[in-house]
Amino acid sequence: MRVPASSDSNSGGKNLVVYDEPTSVLGLRRSPTPTTVEEKPLVSAASGGDNQFPSDDHAMRSMDWDSIMRELELDDDSTPNLKPNFPPPAHFAVVDPPLPGFPDQLNPAEYGYDNNNEGGGGFDIIEDLIRVVDCVDSDELQHAQVILSRLNQRLRSPAGRPLLRAAFYFKEALGSLLSGSNRNQNRLTSWTEIVERIRAIKEFSGISPIPLFSHFTANQAILDSLHQSSSPFAHIVDFEIGFGGQYASLMREIAEKSSATGGFLRVTAVVPEESAVETRLVKENLVQFAADLKIRFQIDFVLMRTFKMLSFKAIRFVEGERTVVLISPVIFRRLNGISGFVNDLRRVSPNVVVFVDSEGWNGISGAGSFQREFVSGFEFYTMVLESLDAAAPNGDLVKKIIEGFVLRPKIAAAVEAAAVNKRQGGGEMTWREAFCAAGMRMVPLSQFVDFQAECLVEKAQVRGFHVAKRQGELVLCWHGRPLVATSAWRF
Incomplete structure (x- = not known):
């Protein structure tokens, strides 16, 4: 059910160090400078009812979140700022016909x-x-x-x-x-495991274009959609939020584009039960970062088991907000099906659906x-x-x-x-077939998304990566084989 839009904001976060992801490829740093802020009543992080994690509360209380973030050494600013001098790409490789599927036998x-x-x-x-x-x-x-x-x-x-x-x-x-x-x-059960997982993600982003390609292309597709609306209210339904570091650049863009109104971003993250500990870290970091940027921000968490029972009825939609749904193959895996999810998605009718495939699905049928x-x-x-x-x-x-x-x-x-x-016997349609059957059509990605993707690959300086276009998707390839594919869809 949709309710009237509201710009209220409530509680803030404690003193945590935020991983300050770059706004775009053009401002990419390998070791960004952290930001600390005092508690400010600018933002709200709501979560209640069935979406709480009572069984893990003792684990979360025992964790020193400041120590966790300091352990990551995110305050190392010794690496100089990298400024690319790449000209705008004249053209992109077009993969046509579609890239071949994987063989049944491996040679x-x-x-x-x-x-x-x-x-x-x-x-x-x-x-x-x-x-x-x-x-x-x-x-x-x-x-x-x-x-x-x-x-x-x-x-x-x-x-x-x-x-x-x-x-x-x-x-x-x-x-x-x-x-x-x-x-x-x-499932991550200790702060040491959380530190190592975040460290690994940070290191992966530092040496390979794969993680940042996913983030930058998805964020720019979201921003392109938001800029087409005069509404200052944005709502992102995210089915794979991870540690939430990708939202730093998105929030900075929203803050810069909405300097007059301040901007308002609401995120609903659908998370598995085993992510109980990480959600605390995600919430406090994003709340603090939004407070520092002085944008109004809310984040809610919906447990996957709740979403399985109620589908999109478990998510609060507000009249007047511009809604973006961010999905990956993970949601289809957790729900054990595609068609039902897409049909429920059609009833919500979001302004745009951004699909990021970083698992090599490539349209392979579930049959x-x-x-x-x-x-x-x-x-x-x-x-x-x-x-x-x-x-x-x-x-x-x-x-x-x-x-x-x-x-x-x-x-x-x-x-x-x-x-x-x-x-379950397979037999499912591919995600692309399900999208088209539900009446969805692909939305072209902007030229700026193309430019960022090319800059990112050039900056990585790893031979073998290249950007291609395939059936409307922007694809990061390794020697001609797709690794990440981003596309935008609309009903």
Whole structure:
């Protein structure tokens, strides 16, 4: 139900250090300067009822959030400001016909592996991994355990080339799936784990264009939509807020564009139950940052289990606000379906829907077998690891942190999602088919989004990355294969 618009704001945050993400690629810093503010009654962070996290309250009270942020060393401003001198891109590569889908079978020789690589281990290990997947596909779970035990003896650590490291992480994900220990395995329960996860995200953003490509393209698509309206009230429904660092640049843009009126941003984040601890950190950081910018800001959290029951009725919509829905494949994975979600989304009729695919979905149908989805994910994350090797030197500790705290949880979630889809029988439309069937049409991204994307890739200075356009999407590619694709849609 929609209620009259209100500009009231309530409570503020304590003294926390905020990760000051750059406004755009043009102001990108590797080690930004933090900001601290005193408590100000400018913003509201509301969350109530079923959306509270009482079971984790003791954990949150025991955490020293100032120490967590100081541990990240975000006040290091020794790196000089990087100012690009890139001319506006004359053109973008157009990927036409659409980039090919992933094969049902993986050929290790394409990655430089054959029977002679790594003492024969490269080819044999991938063969055994696919045998485990085949056993899971055919419900021969005992046989799968036997092969997996053999793999555990041969693949003891994530070392070597990207293909073998990917094999290790996917082997671990299969092991967790077969043992039933995959539930809540990505839950962060201590401040040390939170520090390491944030550090990994920060380091990943510093050496690879993948994270910032997702943030900048999504933020600019949101801003383009907001600028088309005279309403100063903006409401973003975010289904993958993470630690919320991407909102720093968005809020700064809103503050600069709305200097006369002050601007008003409301965020509703739909979060899984295991994100209880992180939501406290997200709320306090964004509240503080908004207070520093002197914009009115509210944030609400809706538990995923509540959204599953009530859909968009669990979210408060206000008349007069310009509504943006920000989604990724994660929401389809958590809801175990696409069509129902899109039909409910149509009833809300947001001003724009921004879809960011950073998991290699690429329009693959959910009707495929477990093997097909597994191999698709395996090839995708092998490419991500290849790009990481190109960006970081061999043996770099930063690379290990990124793999352990960013990529490994994503791989585990992808394998679990493929298993869930298998149990449900597949048969779903692709997200693009579901969007079109619901009457959605793609909205062209602005030239400034294109320019930012090109600048970001140039600034990364990692050979192999390039920007392309594909069926209306802006795509970050690694040697011709898509890694991130951003698109905007409207009913």
